[in-house]
Amino acid sequence: MPSIVIVGAQWGDEGKGKAVDALGNRVDFCVRYSGGNNAGHTVVVGDETFTMHLLPSGVLNPSCTCVIGNGVVVDLDVLAGELAGLRERGLDVEHPLISANAHIITPYHQVLDKVTERFAGNKRIGTTGRGIGPAYSDKINRIGIRAQDLLDPDGLAEKVEASLASKNQLLAKIYNRAAINPQVVTEALLAHADTVRPYIVDAARLLNQALDDGKVVLFEGAQAHHLDVDFGTYPYVTSSNPTAGGACTGTGVGPTRIDRVVGIVKAYTTRVGEGPMPTELLDETGEQLRAQGNEYGATTGRPRRCGWFDAPLVRQAVMINGFTDVFLTKLDVLTGWAELPVCVGYMADAHKIDGWPLTEREVEAAEPIYEILPGWTEDISQARHFGDLPANCQAYVRRLEALIGCRISGIGVGPGREQSIIINTLL
Numbered sequence: 001m002p003s004i005v006i007v008g009a010q011w012g013d014e015g016k017g018k019a020v021d022a023l024g025n026r027v028d029f030c031v032r033y034s035g036g037n038n039a040g041h042t043v044v045v046g047d048e049t050f051t052m053h054l055l056p057s058g059v060l061n062p063s064c065t066c067v068i069g070n071g072v073v074v075d076l077d078v079l080a081g082e083l084a085g086l087r088e089r090g091l092d093v094e095h096p097l098i099s100a101n102a103h104i105i106t107p108y109h110q111v112l113d114k115v116t117e118r119f120a121g122n123k124r125i126g127t128t129g130r131g132i133g134p135a136y137s138d139k140i141n142r143i144g145i146r147a148q149d150l151l152d153p154d155g156l157a158e159k160v161e162a163s164l165a166s167k168n169q170l171l172a173k174i175y176n177r178a179a180i181n182p183q184v185v186t187e188a189l190l191a192h193a194d195t196v197r198p199y200i201v202d203a204a205r206l207l208n209q210a211l212d213d214g215k216v217v218l219f220e221g222a223q224a225h226h227l228d229v230d231f232g233t234y235p236y237v238t239s240s241n242p243t244a245g246g247a248c249t250g251t252g253v254g255p256t257r258i259d260r261v262v263g264i265v266k267a268y269t270t271r272v273g274e275g276p277m278p279t280e281l282l283d284e285t286g287e288q289l290r291a292q293g294n295e296y297g298a299t300t301g302r303p304r305r306c307g308w309f310d311a312p313l314v315r316q317a318v319m320i321n322g323f324t325d326v327f328l329t330k331l332d333v334l335t336g337w338a339e340l341p342v343c344v345g346y347m348a349d350a351h352k353i354d355g356w357p358l359t360e361r362e363v364e365a366a367e368p369i370y371e372i373l374p375g376w377t378e379d380i381s382q383a384r385h386f387g388d389l390p391a392n393c394q395a396y397v398r399r400l401e402a403l404i405g406c407r408i409s410g411i412g413v414g415p416g417r418e419q420s421i422i423i424n425t426l427l
């Protein structure tokens with residue numbers, strides 16, 4: 001099984017690091033294909049916790065080559081900062097390879113992200129403020145800056161100037177902000193050129209060659225299905241395609257070369273930022289879930305919105321991503337509840353909805369229909385085989401499996417690397 005895509009099935013923060021860990025040291029290439037430093041993945045190694053936003057999680061594995069695909073938007077300051085941070089902690093990490101076609105987040109993208117959110121008032125998206133949306137807007141508008149532009153300083157200066165010509169009008173005349181000096185931006189980007197230049201590559205060719213050679217390639221999704229700009233809860237989404245198809249368009253590897261697509265599913269539901277969330281619990285139970293699951297954003301520190309498991313939400317992700325397997329995370333967080341409600345459908349405007357709602361309006365109006373499953377009180381953090389789980393816990397997993405329509409091949413029972421139950425090996 002040489003190529004495997006990992007995708008979050010809900011609204012992010014499903015604990016993708018857990019599944020990546022389960023692949024052990026067998027991954028030769030770890031590739032990011034969408035998003036930027038809006039992501040946040042936490043990897044626990046022994047007593048140490050590492051949180052990364054832009055670097056692929058394979059960076060901690062010395063035998064793994066990390067690649068940032070063309071579908072990613074790269075903040076060069078963040079990249080340098082994350083590498084320096086890991087090296088300061090004594091890790092001998094390699095600089096990732098970067099697709100020549102990957103777009104660069106510039107300081108003006110960050111300014112625009114923040115200022116447009118402020119202007120949007122109660123219609124704001126709740127972005128991470130990292131410049132992600134404006135960088136992708138420039139890509140689609142064909143006025144973006146790409147990694148390869150660092151190889152051509154004069155061309156870069158022209159592009160920055162052209163891009164800022166209209167943005168400065170907008171900043172000064174609409175948003176009442178100071179104009180941004182194109183020369184300062186160009187210099188800031190070029191300050192990274194000497195370091196980054198040797199790592200700018202034709203990533204599509206490299207990865208296809210790696211697959212020809214039988215190497216194991218892991219495509220590491222950032223964000224998640226329901227934050228996808230096409231399939232998520234639009235407009236409360238990110239500006240790229242975290243769904244499995246993004247692994248192809250975001251790297252240049254064709255769909256026939258993908259062997260396995262693994263959905264990462266949290267045993268309950270969380271969301272950061274604005275937008276609809278049918279099973280959100282605004283009461284003490286929600287607070288208890290947040291406390292037990294330590295549900296605070298890895299990127300912004302914001303408290304995550306928490307709720308019960310939403311089966312139609314995940315079933316939709318199973319269909320669109322074509323998951324071959326699901327890895328269920330944070331099952332241990334549910335220990336101790338007498339009853340566990342699971343959403344099996346919705347009511348909206350007095351109609352029962354089968355599956356995921358069709359329109360934005362229906363998603364906003366969706367009221368969950370719950371099936372109540374019995375809980376368990378036994379500690380499951382030491383379980384390493386499915387049979388070690390208490391009967392009610394096994395029944396919970398089996399019921400989720402039936403409701404989402406995909407086999408559950410792995411289960412996370414604690415934050416530690418070894419705290420997993422592997423039912424079907426992922427590689």
Ligand code: IMP
Binds near residue numbers: 038132223227
């Ligand atoms: P942006 O990606 O910064 O533009 O933010 C758009 C929406 O996606 C906001 O609701 C963010 O909170 C959310 N978001 C972006 N990245 C992540 C992530 O990695 N995990 C969870 N939510 C995210």
